[in-house]
Amino acid sequence: xxxxxxxxxxxxxxxxxxxxxxxxxxxxxxxxxxxxxxxxxxxxxxxxxxxxxxxxxxxxxxxxxxxxxxxxxxxxxxxxxxxxxxxxxxxxxxxxxxxxxxxxxxxxxxxxxxxxxxxxxxxxxxxxxxxxxxxxxxxxxxxxxxxxxxxxxxxxxxxxxxxxxxxxxxxxxxxxxxxxxxxxxxxxxxxxxxxxxxxxxxxxxxxxxxxxxxxxxxxxxxxxxxxxxxxxxxxxxxxxxxxxxxxxxxxxxxxxxxxxxxxxxxxxxxxxxxxxxxxxxxxxxxxxxxxxxxxxxxxxxxxxxxxxxxxxxxxxxxxxxxxxxxxxxxxxxxxxxxxxxxxxxxxxxxxxxxxxxxxxxxxxxxxxxxxxxxxxxxxxxxxxxxxxxxxxxxxxxxxxxxxxxxxxxxxxxxxxxxxxxxxxxxxxxxxxxxxxxxxxxxxxxxxxxxxxxxxxxxxxxxxxxxxxxxxxxxxxxxxxxxxxxxxxxxxxxxxxxxxxxxxxxxxxxxxxxxxxxxxxxxxxxxxxxxxxxxxxxxxxxxxxxxxxxxxxxxxxxxxxxxxxxxxxxxxxxxxxxxxxxxxxxxxxxxxxxxxxxxxxxxxxxxxxxxxxxxxxxxxxxxxxxxxxxxxxxxxxxxxxxxxxxxxxxxxxxxxxxxxxxxxxxxxxxxxxxxxxxxxxxxxxxxxxxxxxx
Amino acid sequence: xxxxxxxxxxxxxxxxxxxxxxxxxxxxxxxxxxxxxxxxxxxxxxxxxxxxxxxxxxxxxxxxxxxxxxxxxxxxxxxxxxxxxxxxxxxxxxxxxxxxxxxxxxxxxxxxxxxxxxxxxxxxxxxxxxxxxxxxxxxxxxxxxxxxxxxxxxxxxxxxxxxxxxxxxxxxxxxxxxxxxxxxxxxxxxxxxxxxxxxxxxxxxxxxxxxxxxxxxxxxxxxxxxxxxxxxxxxxxxxxxxxxxxxxxxxxxxxxxxxxxxxx
Numbered sequence: 042x043x044x045x046x047x048x049x050x051x052x053x054x055x056x057x058x059x060x061x062x063x064x065x066x067x068x069x070x071x072x073x074x075x076x077x078x079x080x081x082x083x084x085x086x087x088x089x090x091x092x093x094x095x096x097x098x099x100x101x102x103x104x105x106x107x108x109x110x111x112x113x114x115x116x117x118x119x120x121x122x123x124x125x126x127x128x129x130x131x132x133x134x135x136x137x138x139x140x141x142x143x144x145x146x147x148x149x150x151x152x153x154x155x156x157x158x159x160x161x162x163x164x165x166x167x168x169x170x171x172x173x174x175x176x177x178x179x180x181x182x183x184x185x186x187x188x189x190x191x192x193x194x195x196x197x198x199x200x201x202x203x204x205x206x207x208x209x210x211x212x213x214x215x216x217x218x219x220x221x222x223x224x225x226x227x228x229x230x231x232x233x234x235x236x237x238x239x240x241x242x243x244x245x246x247x248x249x250x251x252x253x254x255x256x257x258x259x260x261x262x263x264x265x266x267x268x269x270x271x272x273x274x275x276x277x278x279x280x281x282x283x284x285x286x287x288x289x290x291x292x293x294x295x296x297x298x299x300x301x302x303x304x305x306x307x308x309x310x311x312x313x314x315x316x317x318x319x320x321x322x323x324x325x326x327x328x329x330x331x332x333x334x335x336x337x338x339x340x341x342x343x344x345x346x347x348x349x350x351x352x353x354x355x356x357x358x359x360x361x362x363x364x365x366x367x368x369x370x371x372x373x374x375x376x377x378x379x380x381x382x383x384x385x386x387x388x389x390x391x392x393x394x395x396x397x398x399x400x401x402x403x404x405x406x407x408x409x410x411x412x413x414x415x416x417x418x419x420x421x422x423x424x425x426x427x428x429x430x431x432x433x434x435x436x437x438x439x440x441x442x443x444x445x446x447x448x449x450x451x452x453x454x455x456x457x458x459x460x461x462x463x464x465x466x467x468x469x470x471x472x473x474x475x476x477x478x479x480x481x482x483x484x485x486x487x488x489x490x491x492x493x494x495x496x497x498x499x500x501x502x503x504x505x506x507x508x509x510x511x512x513x514x515x516x517x518x519x520x521x522x523x524x525x526x527x528x529x530x531x532x533x534x535x536x537x538x539x540x541x542x543x544x545x546x547x548x549x550x551x552x553x554x555x556x557x558x559x560x561x562x563x564x565x566x567x568x569x570x571x572x573x574x575x576x577x578x579x580x581x582x583x584x585x586x587x588x589x590x591x592x593x594x595x596x597x598x599x600x601x602x603x604x605x606x607x608x609x610x611x612x613x614x615x616x617x618x619x620x621x622x623x624x625x626x627x628x629x630x631x632x633x634x635x636x637x638x639x640x641x642x643x644x645x646x647x648x649x650x651x652x653x654x655x656x657x658x659x660x661x662x663x664x665x666x667x668x669x670x671x672x673x674x675x676x677x678x679x680x681x682x683x684x685x686x687x688x689x690x691x692x693x694x695x696x697x698x699x700x701x702x703x704x705x706x707x708x709x710x711x712x713x714x715x716x717x718x719x720x721x722x723x724x725x726x727x728x729x730x731x732x733x734x
Numbered sequence: 735x736x737x738x739x740x741x742x743x744x745x746x747x748x749x750x751x752x753x754x755x756x757x758x759x760x761x762x763x764x765x766x767x768x769x770x771x772x773x774x775x776x777x778x779x780x781x782x783x784x785x786x787x788x789x790x791x792x793x794x795x796x797x798x799x800x801x802x803x804x805x806x807x808x809x810x811x812x813x814x815x816x817x818x819x820x821x822x823x824x825x826x827x828x829x830x831x832x833x834x835x836x837x838x839x840x841x842x843x844x845x846x847x848x849x850x851x852x853x854x855x856x857x858x859x860x861x862x863x864x865x866x867x868x869x870x871x872x873x874x875x876x877x878x879x880x881x882x883x884x885x886x887x888x889x890x891x892x893x894x895x896x897x898x899x900x901x902x903x904x905x906x907x908x909x910x911x912x913x914x915x916x917x918x919x920x921x922x923x924x925x926x927x928x929x930x931x932x933x934x935x936x937x938x939x940x941x942x943x944x945x946x947x948x949x950x951x952x953x954x955x956x957x958x959x960x961x962x963x964x965x966x967x968x969x970x971x972x973x974x975x976x977x978x979x980x981x982x983x984x985x986x987x988x989x990x991x992x993x994x995x996x997x998x
Binding site for chain 1: 903984
């Protein structure tokens, strides 16, 4: 609470006061007393005013151009208005800083305001934000810093006022969208389309000879009279056209990458953003022409279904689900939590400073100096043999220090045990010889009497040296231990694991890492994880999603009627070995005369795959141009880029070949084609007399 | 507002120049200079000769360069000067009950307090009022401006209160001093030791009582999450070894099952 400025001042005041009292000197004593009294009263006043800061009320409103809103839209600009109300005594000097969510971009206006809070005069400020891609914007609250005018006393507090707002995807009128006007002047129920097959519609399709069993009301009497035989009328079918979107929300599309740019200059941070944008476009287009559209969001664990429907409420519901799924972040077991510790701790320091107070969440300094936390599940390979064979490598030495740091407690216990036995053994031998007259050889007795204390001394000496070494080189480890203990305590309390959760999270790295990811994800903090495992395997392929998608597709086919269009927005690149369940499901769908379209997300920043040799050459040139521009980059990095591009192109070609054999159109989601293409597919379904595929 | 109408942010040097010429900064600088002048007068009255300029010179340099250690340096120099002069002349009286502070003693208190208040408030305006965040030290300019108190916040009332507070605190210190003089030494202690103990214990008692009340209030207003954390910590500390051993075995069993599953 006291700043360094205050400590220095207090020290000099005590100096002048002591001098005044002990020398003694009346002027010095008076000066010292004056300063001390003034300082003490400032402190009391500051303490009295602190509840005003802790009990602040925060009123937040987000406005568009006209009114306050509860939902945001991607790519649009909004104004955030904040009002800080104090019902206590006037506060000291206060600086309030609103924490801008990561999902939005601060445009203009100040996010910080300074002043004094009094019941009559609330602090108000506003700033403008621009929403990025669809997702969630989480406003955590306002960070309050308060200090007296001299800067002697300081207190930081975070006033929590959590508001989570959905950022719905962009709704745009796309060129080439089918018109919603009727082509014939025949009113049909919404979403029902004429189908050029005999059915129970109202539009005449054909005339044919009467067959026994035909309803008499369909007989065309005038024509029958003319032809002198019974002729019956056939009518067109009137069918709904239903489209179900299967959107991949698995880990593979949540991997953050280089940003691509979408409509309204929205930066796509990951493939999922593009998929959500596409799904939103198709939903909107279908809603405009009143077609039934369903949504199925799936990942490795399961699916979330919204049955095909139409109407504004249905569209909003679908967009909300898409926004929520777009906010999902990477989740991975068995990842070293040390990757996430600095980020999470920094965030907690800023947003939950009250939970890091030593009074509630302490890590005594001796605990990190003398004990350390073992973290059982992250075992370190220490191959001494390899060290001896190949010489010291940096990693092996690092692991040695790490093990030394973690096993300090065991080392100490070992010392105590060795001391105990070195005292006991000579005693036992002496007792045996003197009291029980046992034959103990002199040599053995001398050996024990001499070597046991020596061994004990060596143990203690070695342990002390190890502790000293750790204290010299292990300050980062001590800091990491402190962070880990404090975060484990917070996570344990937050997710209902207390009271035993703290110890469990200290030992179990995997559980701790998962909870840490959950914590960051809930607060919408973007974080990165290592993409490749220790053995070089890509960790986010998410092959488990394929059977989940196949099941969902088969279920949708089972519930479907005629004229279904299944749009699979799924990342299947480099999953050739796992595609069999999905291929079976697609065959079932096609066998039931439905249509399937596969849209594959393309990593932003990579050259697009194309069939046209000229365009391919252009793309290659563009890629080379890109690499030439970045001439400062290392040749290995350029080569790596080219190899990656090549690998993705080959994977896409394999995928395309596999599905095209079945009659499924495969589209790359990086291009601008997908939405118009799907809409043209729907249009084909609506076209009278289309051939059955 | 069009793009051309948006005012461009001022450069750091320009902002610093503007800040120096702000009325609030100017007023506090004048307060400090006035206090230093008074300090020189008080010290000159004691017959210190040219030496009386030393604290004022230190204070002026600190004012010019915005040293945060300015007031402590002025106080230390003042103490040294007073002590040196008392020893040198050997005529400084031993203060006792019948000794009354002179006007110059009171003015000295006013001068020192005025300088301290003015200088620290000036530092809050031109340097920082909140301690700098070590995580944001890289971006020095923006961190400084974020931690600075806005000069526009200073009003005339604040300055008037400062000027009024100076004699008030001086009078209060005289009252405390006279209370100290009234208390007779106990246990046949030397007077100066007794009075030092009196001041020390009084200050400590007030400090402890205030800290206790503040701490109690902090606990009383703790959130459920804070209370849970505290309880969890209380349980964990004495049982951490046992809990650690149990959990180590549990993790070992889980990992073994996982390995078996992967191998099969």
